[in-house]
Amino acid sequence: MKREFTVGHLANSRSAALPIAAAVGGMIVPALMYLLLSPAGPLARGWGVPMATDTAFAVALIVMMGRRVPLELRVFLTAAAIVDDIGAILVVAVFYAADLHIGYLAAAAGTLVVLAFLNRSHVYLVLPYILIGVVLWACIHAGGLHATLAGVLLALFIPTRPPPNLHTLMMQADAILLEEAKHGGEVLRHGPSLPALNALDFIHDRLESPADRLLRRAGARSSYFVLPIFALANAGVVLSGDVLAGRGPLVLAIMAGLVLGKPLGLIVASMVAVRTGIADKPEAYSWRQLAGAGALAGIGFTMSLFIAGQAFPSAGDFAVAKIAILAASLCAGTIGTIILWNAKSPTDA
Structure with a gap:
């Protein structure tokens, strides 16, 4: 969402x-x-x-x-349902929580600062967010709040970005492959060079934001x-x-x-x-x-x-x-x- x-939308x-x-x-x-x-x-x-x-x-x-149901109405219901799911999780965390432990909650706040830093630094690798998310979950759970709150907070900091310009990325990929093809049989024996693979990896990563990648893999x-x-x-x-x-x-x-x-x-x-x-x-x-x-x-x-x-x-x-x-x-x-x-x-x- x-x-x-x-x-x-x-x-x-x-x-x-x-x-x-x-x-x-x-x-x-x-x-x-x-x-x-x-x-x-x-x-x-x-x-x-x-x-x-x-x-x-x-x-x-x-x-x-x-x-029979327009796409816009599906988006509306999905958004409303997820917003009130978030509200329900906050209600559970606040009103149905056990005894609170300030030390663990302070540590959870510290992990949120780290997540915010990664987001503002445009770190688009998923793994750092997952690892810090596990720490966040453990701190919130130990702090006495319901740990489902960690999922909501983590999602807020996982980066999204506008869809890429596919035409530009295709031109970049074609240029890389054409340059590699000039090496002839060497490419067939050993595959593309390391710089070419790194450049293609960058293009592949640009196709999806971390949020989209998590949604595709975990959904x-x-x-x-x-x-x-x-x-x-x-x-x-x-x-x-x-x-x-x-x-x-x-x-x-x-x-x-x-x-x-x-x-x-x-x-x-x-x-x-x-x-x-x-x-x-x-x-x-x-x-x-x-x-x-x-x-x-x-x-x-x-x-x-x-x-x-x-x-x-x-x-x-x-x-x-x-x-x-x-x-x-x-x-x-x-x-x-x-x-x-x-x-x-x-x-x-």
Whole structure:
């Protein structure tokens, strides 16, 4: 998402303001709705559960609908979902943290200074960022904050840059290869010279920024390996006759927050941002389509399960929260899909 905000569809501040405003509204309204409906006491700690959107599942449903959903709306939902994922991680780090250890947190701040120095020095090798990122993760974990915050902070400092001029790079590569070809059989026996290989390596590195390179290499492993393991490990719940006994308000609070609060907060905040001139809504999608995306944002699943695990130390409460999150995600996904399937883009009207 950092790439979209720096060199992509959301590089313009008014374009970026719409999903940011939507994400903020989509966090505040569900949390308030949960607090209004949940019982007082320990269960009130779960106000962070309906705040998060499961980016992978929400975007997957949009992708499955193909051309019925404009690319601009996909970018909007992805950006809003990731912004409120970041917000949810910050909530976990601040409000669900263990005892804080200032020494380790100071060391984490020191690693951020090093990351900022690498970024400002235009260091485009990925390895230094990874190594320092591991240290950052360890310091934040030992400091008492939730270590997922390290991923967000690390991503802020991994460099992005505008796409290269492919024509210029092709001319440079052709010139290097033509010069090497003048050596005839020597090149065939030993390969290109070391200076030529270094120059070609530089051209190859220029094709991708470190952020793009990490996304290409780690994205598939995250989506198809890490995420499914997380979902399977955390979604299971043992059903019994008394599992919901006395916990109806908890179920209602979570489901209302995700199914109703999410789209309501997202749509209202988007309208306010556009009407006040803070943000621009692309003409490629209608308000009805935006409402369908807002409904899909109610798919909490992985992040909501994650927060529920932090908020509810009781196994019984956590089990009920899982049931409510799964039911709400199913409802939100169904409602959003129906709205988007039947909505027309402004260009089709």
